[in-house]
Amino acid sequence: MLNLVVCVSGGGTNLQSIIDRIADGTLKDVAIRRVIANNPGAYALTRAKDAGIEGICISPKSYASRAEFNEALLRGVKEAEPDLVVLAGFLVAIPPEMIRAFPNRIINIHPSLIPSFCGVGYYGLKVHEAALKRGVKITGATVHFVDEGMDSGPIILQKAVGVEPGDTPEILQRRVMEQAEWKILPEAVALIAGGRLKVEDGQVRMA
Numbered sequence: 503m504l505n506l507v508v509c510v511s512g513g514g515t516n517l518q519s520i521i522d523r524i525a526d527g528t529l530k531d532v533a534i535r536r537v538i539a540n541n542p543g544a545y546a547l548t549r550a551k552d553a554g555i556e557g558i559c560i561s562p563k564s565y566a567s568r569a570e571f572n573e574a575l576l577r578g579v580k581e582a583e584p585d586l587v588v589l590a591g592f593l594v595a596i597p598p599e600m601i602r603a604f605p606n607r608i609i610n611i612h613p614s615l616i617p618s619f620c621g622v623g624y625y626g627l628k629v630h631e632a633a634l635k636r637g638v639k640i641t642g643a644t645v646h647f648v649d650e651g652m653d654s655g656p657i658i659l660q661k662a663v664g665v666e667p668g669d670t671p672e673i674l675q676r677r678v679m680e681q682a683e684w685k686i687l688p689e690a691v692a693l694i695a696g697g698r699l700k701v702e703d704g705q706v707r708m709a
């Protein structure tokens with residue numbers, strides 16, 4: 503069994519994609535042990551509750567310093583004893599202590615084809631605004647392992663999505679979610695659950 507902790511900040515549609523693939527049997531031998539939100543209003547917590555999964559909020563606002571928040575976050579993750587931590591729209595810089603505690607055991611979904619439109623300041627809708635502003639014809643999503651940089655870890659899966667005339671950031675975001683994110687995130691979890699991935703020289707090899 504591959505035990506997951508899923509970290510979220512907002513709507514939780516990517517969390518839902520994992521819940522749904524577990525429920526329909528596509529994701530075998532995988533269980534979500536805990537959902538952690540950094541924001542008490544995250545709808546993702548409602549999704550967790552509806553699926554019978556423990557959901558907790560660890561908000562930076564409840565701690566005197568960033569260091570204390572980082573400690574609480576690491577504690578909250580470790581308590582659930584995960585094999586894999588999934589950042590599913592978790593808009594928090596992951597503390598280095600957490601990366602050291604879970605080497606190549608944290609994955610992130612990013613709504614572009616890395617290395618385009620990633621790094622500091624590129625998250626959520628801002629990624630799609632930047633892609634439209636640049637006039638790219640193809641965008642997409644990436645699942646990668648998390649290292650100490652921002653969106654710089656080894657790439658696991660990518661899926662391209664076309665940009666269409668008249669797209670707004672919201673329309674493009676939805677298409678990237680439907681056609682790419684909700685597919686490749688559960689697929690990446692399945693590959694890891696099946697023991698199919700190895701990281702060598704900063705690259706992901708598939709067995």
Ligand code: GAR
Pocket residue numbers: 510511512513514515516517546590591592593611612613624625626629679683
């Ligand atoms: C998703 O589009 C995800 O790729 C993005 O936030 C959104 C969360 O949506 N993540 C990032 O931008 C990380 N840099 P969701 O809460 O509905 O899954």
